[in-house]
Amino acid sequence: MTWKPQPNTEMPIFRQIFHYYENQIINGMLTPGAKFPAERELAAMFSVNRSTISAAFEELRAAGLVATKVGSGTRVSELMWETKPYHSPNWQRYTINRMYDPGxxxxxxxxxxxxxxxxxxxxxxxLSPDLMPLEFLKKLSSQLDFTQPYSYHDNFLGDPKLRGSLIEHLAKQQIHTSTQQLLVTSGVKHSLHLIAHTLLQPGEAIAVEGPSYLYAMQVFTAAGLRMVKIPMDANGLIPEAIPELYHKYRIRMVFTNPTFHNPTGTTLSLERRRALLAICEQLRLPIIEDDPYGMLHLDSPQTPPPALRALPSGEHSVIYLGTMSKFVTPGMRLGWIVAPLEVINKLAEAKNRTGYSSSHAGERLAQLYLDSPSADxxxxxxxxxxxxxxxxxxxxxxxxxxxxxxxxxxxxxxxxxxxxxxxxxxxxxxxxxxxxxxxxxxxxxxxxxxxxxxxxxxxxxxxxxxxxxxxxxxxxxxxxxxxxxxxx
CATH class of the missing domain: 3.90.1150.10 (Aspartate Aminotransferase, domain 1)
Known part of the structure; x- marks a missing residue:
């Protein structure tokens, strides 16, 4: 064999090997069923790494030119030779999972x-279907106003009436804000996606409770972010651990689910909430407060401590996330972000740019639900x-x-x-x-x-x-x- 790939050309070596064998097969130099040497032998033959051979044969398989079968190696595909091989995209290269996800x-x-x-x-x-207020939603849906067009929103923040209703809903939880500081999303995952891809850069580190459902969601890993665990005990995250994490990993944000935490069920005490705010304020670290379960307190009349966003200084340092998925139904796909005005404007631009608009019918139905005297x-x-x-x-x-x-x-x-x-x-x-x-x-x-x-x-x-x-x-x-x- 005299042909060798040339290292000093613009074409990658694996592509040179691919084209070499492609021509050999199409021109009949390699006949259907012809067996190739093992990848290790080919690597030695071409004086390249075995991974280069693997990449070349991945392309050949995707083009339908070769087939690999366990136990019999790789052979030229036995297709009908009166038909020209179909050069399809290498979908395996596009669909391979590049995230490290041990779970x-x-x-x-x-x-x-x-x-x-x-x-x-x-x-x-x-909630199980029998707990979802489906019949109530059905009744409310008959009140939807179809005289107003379901067209693109000029205001990327979301339906103005819904945002007004959400302001009143949040005020009951001692969270006071304005409609300009509230962005409607398609749920918490959408909210986290906007934050991860808009306010952070790939390679940056964020602090997340360990354990946390966020490890299972993989939103941050997909954005190229590094998650650093905040240690927890039976009373939730330990705020005093954050400065060390900040200096060691240069964390940029703290993400927490402080009320009825998923998966542990713990609730951060008022004392720890204040300590968390004070420490993050000193380090100038934003806090993302995820609060999907805050309304689901089961030990009435005892209620959980106020949200971080509701405490002094929380208005300036906390981005608050909420959703209707846990107390109405996940299928509504409706959540919200409360944040400083400049942050909301940036997130709204990203929401519009990516086309992630929530359902307008869903927004109007959510507004009717929140305004209904029967919601409580x-x-x-x-x-x-x-x-x-x-x-x-x-x-x-x-x-x-x-x-x-x-x-x-x-x-x-x-x-x-x-x-x-x-x-x-x-x-x-x-x-x-x-x-x-x-x-x-x-x-x-x-x-x-x-x-x-x-x-x-x-x-x-x-x-x-x-x-x-x-x-x-x-x-x-x-x-x-x-x-x-x-x-x-």
């Missing part, structure tokens, strides 16, 4: 199993059901699981959707997931949220009381089976 395989395994019949799903972070009644019905379901879950855990697991926090979560459990004997998450799936129940393990092995999260919001009892019984059966096998 992706586990999440995919859980989501795939969710479609199996009779599976009890204790992972979903939403609907919320109270949801709270009563969640209180009952939480009680059933906790009592069933005590009855069925005391030998295997304990609450990770020393107290009952005062609100939200979740209970955070810790196994008495840690087991790799993959083993727990597979054992639970075999018993017909789905749980989310701690590693998905950035926690070490031995933790898992259960929801009491998305399933009924009888399913809660049966789900816990199945988890116990899975753990008991692992114990018999010696894995627990």
């Amino acid at each position: 992706l395989i586990l999440q995919n395994q859980i989501h795939k199993a969710a479609s199996k019949p009779n599976m009890i799903n204790m992972t979903k972070g939403e 009644t609907q919320l109270n019905l949801i709270l009563l059901a969640l209180i009952s379901r939480r009680k059933v879950l906790l009592s069933t855990l005590q009855d069925q699981m005391a030998h295997y697991a304990t609450l990770a926090a020393p107290y009952i979560p005062a609100g939200g959707f979740y209970v955070w459990l810790k196994l008495k004997t840690p087991v790799p998450d993959r083993i727990i997931i597979e054992a639970c799936i075999n018993q017909g129940v789905l749980v989310y393990p701690g590693s998905i949220y950035g926690a070490e092995k031995g933790f898992f999260r259960l929801t009491y919001a998305s399933i009924g009381e009888s399913e809660i009892v049966e789900g816990v019984r199945r988890i116990k059966a899975a753990l008991k089976r692992l114990q018999v096998k010696g894995d627990l």
